[in-house]
Amino acid sequence: MTAKKEDRRVQRTRGMLFEALMDLIVEKGYDAITIQDIIDRANIGRSTFYSHFLDKEQLLLENVDQLREFLKEQRVIPSSQGEPGEYRFGFSLAMIQHVQSHKLIFRAVAGKQSGVLVIYHIKRMLTEIAREEIAAFLPSSTPPIIPQEVATEFVVNTFWSIVTWWMEQSRPYSAKEIDQMFHKLALSGISALEN
Missing domain, CATH: 1.10.357 (Tetracycline Repressor; domain 2)
Structure with a gap:
């Protein structure tokens, strides 16, 4: 796998997480959002989330x-x-x-x-x-x-x-x-x- 392809995958995953966070902020407010909400909305696994972000x-x-x-x-x-x-x-x-x-x-x-x-x-x-x-x-x-x-x-x-x-x-x-x-x-x- 090339680094370029991996970079695109990382960017795409981070983009999906960010979009999920922004959508949820509008719907629920920041404080009410859980990691589970974010990963459900982004349709990614918990371990994938934690490989990119602590919280x-x-x-x-x-x-x-x-x-x-x-x-x-x-x-x-x-x-x-x-x-x-x-x-x-x-x-x-x-x-x-x-x-x-x-x-x-x-x-x-x-x-x-x-x-x-x-x-x-x-x-x-x-x-x-x-x-x-x-x-x-x-x-x-x-x-x-x-x-x-x-x-x-x-x-x-x-x-x-x-x-x-x-x-x-x-x-x-x-x-x-x-x-x-x-x-x-x-x-x-x-x-x-x-x-």
């Missing part, structure tokens, strides 16, 4: 890691030398579009007790990305008035609040409009860091 959280984390890599590929960190107002968080539009295309999953976890762990890992991933972007945005020569960690928390929580609000609304804002709202709010807040 359902590791399955979730691998997919959050894939989302992180996708967001990093989509972004371009702008130069801090540009004109005021030119700066854009590179992760935001891609993440908003991702949430939009996975609306059912988002609604199944956002604001729900059973989605706390899922949201925790997603926000932690966004915090890592935002921290990198804020560090690139801010001049390193002068100490900021507000610590970068506070600015990072502000940006991520502003982003998450806007996206959550958007998913709860029936108003037809586009992903691009939501991204623009986020930038206006977040950039006005962190512009204080430069003073």
